Amino acid sequence: MDIFLQQLVNGIVLGAIYALVALGYTMVYGILGLINFAHGEVVMIGAMVALAVIQVLVGSGVPLPGPLIAAVGLAAAIPVCMALGYAIERIAYRPLRQAPRLAALITAIGVSIVLQNAAMIVWGRQYHSFPGLLPATPHPFAGATVNDLQLFIVALAALIMAGLLWLVHRTRLGRAMRATSQNPEVAGLMGVNVNTVISLTFVIGSALAAVAGIMVAAYYGVAHYFMGFMLGLKAFTAAVLGGIGNIAGAMLGGLLLGMIESFGAGYIGPLTGGFLGSHYQDVFAFLVLILVLVFRPSGLLGERVSDRT
Amino acid sequence: MIRVSVTGAGLSLALTLLLTACGQQSPSSGGVIRIGQVSPLTGPQAHLGKDNDNGARLAVEEMNARGLTIGGVKVKFELVSEDDQADPKTGTIVAQKLVDAKVAGVIGHLNSGTTIPASKIYHDAGIPQVSPSATNPKYTLQGYKGAFRVMANDVQQGKTLGEFALAKLGAKKIAIIDDRTAYGQGLADEFEKAAKAGGAAIVGREYTNDRSTDFRAILTSVKGRQPDLVFFGGMDAQAGPMAAQMRSLGIKARLLGGDGAQSQEFIKLAGAAAEGTVASSPGLPLDKMPGGKSFADRYSAKYGQIQIYAPYAYDAAMTLMEAMVKANSTVPAKYLPELAKTSRQGVSGPIAFDDKGDLKSGPITLYIVKGGKWNALETVGGTAAAAGKK
Numbered sequence: 001m002d003i004f005l006q007q008l009v010n011g012i013v014l015g016a017i018y019a020l021v022a023l024g025y026t027m028v029y030g031i032l033g034l035i036n037f038a039h040g041e042v043v044m045i046g047a048m049v050a051l052a053v054i055q056v057l058v059g060s061g062v063p064l065p066g067p068l069i070a071a072v073g074l075a076a077a078i079p080v081c082m083a084l085g086y087a088i089e090r091i092a093y094r095p096l097r098q099a100p101r102l103a104a105l106i107t108a109i110g111v112s113i114v115l116q117n118a119a120m121i122v123w124g125r126q127y128h129s130f131p132g133l134l135p136a137t138p139h140p141f142a143g144a145t146v147n148d149l150q151l152f153i154v155a156l157a158a159l160i161m162a163g164l165l166w167l168v169h170r171t172r173l174g175r176a177m178r179a180t181s182q183n184p185e186v187a188g189l190m191g192v193n194v195n196t197v198i199s200l201t202f203v204i205g206s207a208l209a210a211v212a213g214i215m216v217a218a219y220y221g222v223a224h225y226f227m228g229f230m231l232g233l234k235a236f237t238a239a240v241l242g243g244i245g246n247i248a249g250a251m252l253g254g255l256l257l258g259m260i261e262s263f264g265a266g267y268i269g270p271l272t273g274g275f276l277g278s279h280y281q282d283v284f285a286f287l288v289l290i291l292v293l294v295f296r297p298s299g300l301l302g303e304r305v306s307d308r309t
Numbered sequence: 310m311i312r313v314s315v316t317g318a319g320l321s322l323a324l325t326l327l328l329t330a331c332g333q334q335s336p337s338s339g340g341v342i343r344i345g346q347v348s349p350l351t352g353p354q355a356h357l358g359k360d361n362d363n364g365a366r367l368a369v370e371e372m373n374a375r376g377l378t379i380g381g382v383k384v385k386f387e388l389v390s391e392d393d394q395a396d397p398k399t400g401t402i403v404a405q406k407l408v409d410a411k412v413a414g415v416i417g418h419l420n421s422g423t424t425i426p427a428s429k430i431y432h433d434a435g436i437p438q439v440s441p442s443a444t445n446p447k448y449t450l451q452g453y454k455g456a457f458r459v460m461a462n463d464v465q466q467g468k469t470l471g472e473f474a475l476a477k478l479g480a481k482k483i484a485i486i487d488d489r490t491a492y493g494q495g496l497a498d499e500f501e502k503a504a505k506a507g508g509a510a511i512v513g514r515e516y517t518n519d520r521s522t523d524f525r526a527i528l529t530s531v532k533g534r535q536p537d538l539v540f541f542g543g544m545d546a547q548a549g550p551m552a553a554q555m556r557s558l559g560i561k562a563r564l565l566g567g568d569g570a571q572s573q574e575f576i577k578l579a580g581a582a583a584e585g586t587v588a589s590s591p592g593l594p595l596d597k598m599p600g601g602k603s604f605a606d607r608y609s610a611k612y613g614q615i616q617i618y619a620p621y622a623y624d625a626a627m628t629l630m631e632a633m634v635k636a637n638s639t640v641p642a643k644y645l646p647e648l649a650k651t652s653r654q655g656v657s658g659p660i661a662f663d664d665k666g667d668l669k670s671g672p673i674t675l676y677i678v679k680g681g682k683w684n685a686l687e688t689v690g691g692t693a694a695a696a697g698k699k
Contacts, residue, residue: 003533006558010525125355127546129578138559145559220522221553222546222578224353230520265526269515278527279489279516 002143007266008259013150013219015258016157020212021235022242022250023164024205030245031181031201033101037108038088040232041115042081042206046213047223048123050077051130058131066133070218077210085206086199094195112229119225127224130217153215160211161251164204168247177201181245230282234261237289243299252300260284342379342639343387344369344629345407345436346622347400347417347427350392353520353546356574356616358419361441362390363612364622365416371607372630380638386630393423395490395519404430412436413639414629416622421445421463422491428456435641437648439629441621444568444591445495449665455645457662459624459655461591461671461690463492466567467499469673469689470540470589474500474565475507477686478587480538484513484531484562486524486551488543493519496567497542504540512536519544524551528558536562544569548586549578556582563587571676571683572617583678587686591673592657594685595620600656624655 021043028036050073057069092111096104134152138145168174179187180197188194216231217223234257242253265281292299346365348358369388377384389412391403400423407415408430415431415438418424424443428451431438437455440448444463449456474480483504487497501511512534515527528551531539539555539562541548548570555564564586566575571588579586595601595615604620612619628651636644652661661669672690676683 003529006529006532007526010529014523014525120351125351127353127356127549127574127578129549129580132580136557138557140559145557147557220550221580222522222550226352226520227522262526262529266530269513269530277514277516278530279518281521281523281526282518 003266005142006144007262009144009146009150011259011262012255013153013258014262015238015255016154017212017215017219017231017254018235018238018258019251019254020157020160020208020215021231022238022254023161023247024209025236025239026242026244026247026250027177027201027205029239030247031177031198032093032097032104034093034104035108035236035244036088036093036202036205037105037232037236038092038111038115039205039209040228040230040235041112041119042084042088042209042228043213043216043231044119044223044225044228045084045115046077046081046206046210047130047217047227048119048128048213048225049080050074050210050214051128051217051223052123053077054131054133066131066135070133070214074211074214077214078207081206081210081213082203085202085209089199089202094198112232116226116229123225125225127222130221130223132218132221134218149218153219156211156215160208164208165247167204173197173200234285237285240299241288241292243301246299246301249299249301256300257285257288260288340382340384341387342384342633343389343410343412344626345410345412345415345417346388346390346626347393347403347407347415347423348390348419348622349395349423350390352394352396354395354419354544357544357572357618358392358395360616360619361417361419361622362388363608364441364619365626366390367608367611367619368623368626368630372627377634379633384639388626393418393420393427395420395423397422397426397491400424400427401430403427407431408434408436413633413641414438416441416625416629418443419618420490420492421448421495424448425451425491428453431455437629437641437645439625439648441625442568442618443492445491447491447495449667453666454649455641455666457625457628457648457666459621459628459657459660459668460568460618461673462667463496463499463567465671465690466589466591466673467496467501468503469675470496470565470567471500471503471507473587473589473675473689474504474538474540475509478538478563478565480504480509480536480563480565482510482512482534482536483538483540484515484534484536485511485540485542486515486517486527486531487541488519488521488547489516490519490543492567492569493542493544495542496569497540500540500542500567517543517547519547521547522550524554525558528554528560532558532560538563538565540565541570542567545572545575545578548588549575549583552579552582552586568617573614573683574616576678576681576683583681586678587675588683589673589675590617591668591671592621593672593688594674594676597674597685597688598657599654604656620656624657624660627655628653628660 053076054073238253238257242249264284348361393400404427421443432453487493566588568590571590632648636647675686
């Protein structure tokens with residue numbers, strides 16, 4: 001039972017991170033019908049920028065408390081990622097908005113490759129260790145352990161998601177976003193500045209990505225230039241699982257995927273008598289993607305996109 | 310019909326001419342001798358790959374400084390480095406690239422997983438290959454005359470690790486994790502054999518890959534089996550975060566690793582959780598190596614901190630080049646017999662090959678992390694003492 005509980009904890013923390021990244025995919029898809037494959041790289045840039053700032057602060061020798069240093073890193077990474085998200089949309093996607101969808105998709109993959117290689121040039125090819133700035137005091141309960149960092153990740157993710165739901169459903173900007181997602185032409189006629197709304201969607205999604213990037217780096221203690229690739233694919237899977245374009249779906253999908261992976265890797269060995277082992281951990285995510293696409297293409301909570309798709 | 314056949318004949322004639330022209334280009338032409346070096350220069354093992362590259366480069370530069378003549382021609386060695394990304398598929402592509410570039414010999418690859426498939430390509434092209442760090446036994450068991458390594462293989466290392474774990478670390482219940490690469494899996498299998506033979510219980514066998522940083526799920530299931538030792542067959546980029554995650558999950562068992570984990574990078578990535586980790590590395594500790602101190606000085610003056618394999622890459626390159634000097638030829642068929650007969654004092658110890666191409670009597674040293682540094686515990690096997698006499 002304690003092992004089960006521990007896997008549950010692992011799954012929830014992993015799931016919270018997936019959910020945060022999945023939101024970026026789903027918001028862009030909901031509005032543009034575009035799968036922004038560069039989103040995973042924005043997560044990576046967020047982690048790397050924060051790490052660079054943190055390294056300078058730690059190296060300066062000024063005795064600052066760890067959480068403050070982490071907060072400064074976060075405060076630096078968020079605007080950088082927001083600017084990056086804005087630039088990606090403005091430079092790579094906006095000129096192609098009327099083009100066939102395949103062109104935009106290929107461009108997205110291209111942007112992803114460009115960002116990954118740029119990061120490799122800037123930050124080098126090695127793993128960077130992310131200093132343990134946040135307290136990771138373990139709290140044992142019922143045979144499992146949860147540490148401060150894990151609690152913090154889940155709490156912050158929940159707070160951000162609640163804020164996002166409020167933004168989308170309770171504010172003027174949110175209404176404009178929902179209108180644009182239903183029909184950009186009509187929304188435009190009603191006085192919504194569609195370009196601004198789309199830009200803001202990218203900016204918000206990228207800010208979430210920056211937060212997720214720092215969470216991943218702090219949680220695993222490492223950051224590297226290709227960390228965004230697999231994370232992006234998994235988060236995309238989470239978004240599809242929940243129903244792409246659906247914000248609540250991305251949250252649910254992220255959490256579910258985190259738990260599927262955690263339990264899958266933990267229990268597949270004993271369950272199959274050693275025939276399949278825990279190296280299938282990454283396979284679960286994509287197995288889920290295939291099953292969802294075959295049996296419920298609109299995801300668990302259903303797609304919420306306009307008839308343009 | 311006739312026209313076609315004429316064209317065909319003309320084409321084949323042109324091709325023959327072209328091929329002959331290419332064939333005449335011997336590796337020693339122009340006095341520049343190209344030597345290939347392959348290691349992962351990008352990805353999670355880039356720091357190790359660069360380490361190998363630097364080690365081989367230092368050897369080439371020192372050799373060039375001697376101003377050698379081979380076969381009556383003043384020669385200059387040129388290192389051609391390729392990036393195999395630690396990926397077997399890429400490994401064969403760059404191997405073919407080196408063959409096409411007509412290198413006289415190859416230093417590499419770093420990983421067993423890339424070395425083994427690439428060795429067939431070098432063998433078919435008749436190019437000798439000395440790997441600094443591929444330790445999977447299969448590499449030299451393929452019957453390729455030109456395949457050598459300057460490091461003890463995993464049969465020796467896994468056995469030493471297994472015996473050490475039982476005798477000195479007092480392990481009774483052991484969990485094993487490997488990264489599913491030829492190196493990690495091979496080492497873990499050999500370790501498992503030795504541990505089982507010694508009477509230890511293997512309570513869990515888990516797997517990850519050489520790109521992952523998330524081990525919480527498998528470590529949690531390992532925790533449930535309550536091992537007193539966790540063995541990891543894989544590289545430092547995984548071993549580091551794994552040590553940290555073991556600590557955060559409250560696993561008290563000691564982490565034991567092979568040479569892939571025995572680097573400075575491991576300590577950097579694992580942080581405080583590195584303390585108490587034990588890992589082996591074929592060869593002697595750098596300060597006990599016959600030429601270790603002087604090598605470390607020369608290396609760090611140019612490239613900074615040594616990771617793991619730089620001394621071996623240096624030895625591999627030196628061994629290859631000295632065989633060419635001895636044979637007074639850079640044609641593979643001519644210097645290969647000299648390479649096989651090598652008996653020289655390398656930085657890492659005496660270098661001589663058995664008939665398979667394995668290093669004769671390679672010692673293995675065990676290290677423990679104490680105070681944020683690797684400290685040598687003991688050296689097992691090899692002819693460390695005898696080496697001093699020769």
